Amino acid sequence: xxxxxxxxxxxxxxxxxxxxxxxxxxxxxxxxxxxxxxxxxxxxxxxxxxxxxxxxxxxxxxxxxxxxxxxxxxxxxxxxxxxxxxxxxxxxxxxxxxxxxxxxxxxxxxxx
Amino acid sequence: xxxxxxxxxxxxxxxxxxxxxxxxxxxxxxxxxxxxxxxxxxxxxxxxxxxxxxxxxxxxxxxxxxxxxxxxxxxxxxxxxxxxxxxxxxxxxxxxxxxxxxxxxxxxxxxxxx
Numbered sequence: 150x151x152x153x154x155x156x157x158x159x160x161x162x163x164x165x166x167x168x169x170x171x172x173x174x175x176x177x178x179x180x181x182x183x184x185x186x187x188x189x190x191x192x193x194x195x196x197x198x199x200x201x202x203x204x205x206x207x208x209x210x211x212x213x214x215x216x217x218x219x220x221x222x223x224x225x226x227x228x229x230x231x232x233x234x235x236x237x238x239x240x241x242x243x244x245x246x247x248x249x250x251x252x253x254x255x256x257x258x259x260x261x
Numbered sequence: 262x263x264x265x266x267x268x269x270x271x272x273x274x275x276x277x278x279x280x281x282x283x284x285x286x287x288x289x290x291x292x293x294x295x296x297x298x299x300x301x302x303x304x305x306x307x308x309x310x311x312x313x314x315x316x317x318x319x320x321x322x323x324x325x326x327x328x329x330x331x332x333x334x335x336x337x338x339x340x341x342x343x344x345x346x347x348x349x350x351x352x353x354x355x356x357x358x359x360x361x362x363x364x365x366x367x368x369x370x371x372x373x374x375x
Contacts, residue, residue: 192351193364195363249306251303254298
C-alpha cells in the first residue's frame with residue numbers, strides 16, 4: 150500500500166545552515182505530496198505541496214520537488230532560522246478517498 | 262479566528278475509564294477527522310466525517326466512537342480506556358475532500374492510560 154518514509158531526527162543545525170529533510174514514498178498511481186509543519190504547542194499546518202511529477206512546492210523559503218523517478222519529495226531550505234525549529238511531516242494523498250498518509254515526522258532544532 | 266480547537270490538552274485516565282475528546286471548528290468546514298500519533302509513528306486516521314450526521318471509520322477505529330450532530334463539533338469518545346490508547350490525538354478539518362485539500366489541525370490532546 151501507499152506509505153511514506155522520512156529520515157529520523159532530530160536534525161540539529163546552527164542558524165543559517167542548509168537544511169535537507171529526506172522523504173521517500175511508495176504509491177500506486179499519482180498521489181499529491183505535502184509537507185506539514187508543527188511548531189511547539191500548535192497543530193500541524195500545511196507548509197507546501199506538489200500535485201504532479203516535477204512540480205516544485207515552495208513557501209517561507211522552503212522548497213520540495215516531486216521526483217517521480219526517485220519517488221522522493223525532499224524538503225530543503227538554504228538558510229534556517231531559530232524560528233524554523235519544529236517537527237516536519239511528509240505526507241501523500243492515499244488511495245482511499247484521498248485520505249492523507251503521514252510519515253513519522255522529523256524534529257528540527259536550530260541553535261543560534 | 263480560532264480555527265480548530267481541541268480540549269483538553271492533557272489527560273491521564275485509568276484503565277477502564279471513559280472520556281470524550283472535544284473538537285470544534287469555526288470555519289464551516291464539511292470534513293472533519295480524528296488522527297492519533299504514537300511515538301515514532303506517523304499519524305493514523307481513526308474516524309472521519311463528511312458532514313453533519315455522517316461518519317465513517319478510518320484505519321484504526323477500534324475502541325473509539327464519534328458523532329457529528331453539528332457542522333462545528335466532532336467529539337471522539339473512548340468507552341473503556343486501555344493502555345494501547347496512550348497517544349497524542351489530533352482533530353482536523355477541511356472544506357472539501359480531495360488530493361489538494363488543505364487540512365487545518367488542532368493543537369492536540371496528549372492522553373495517557375495507566
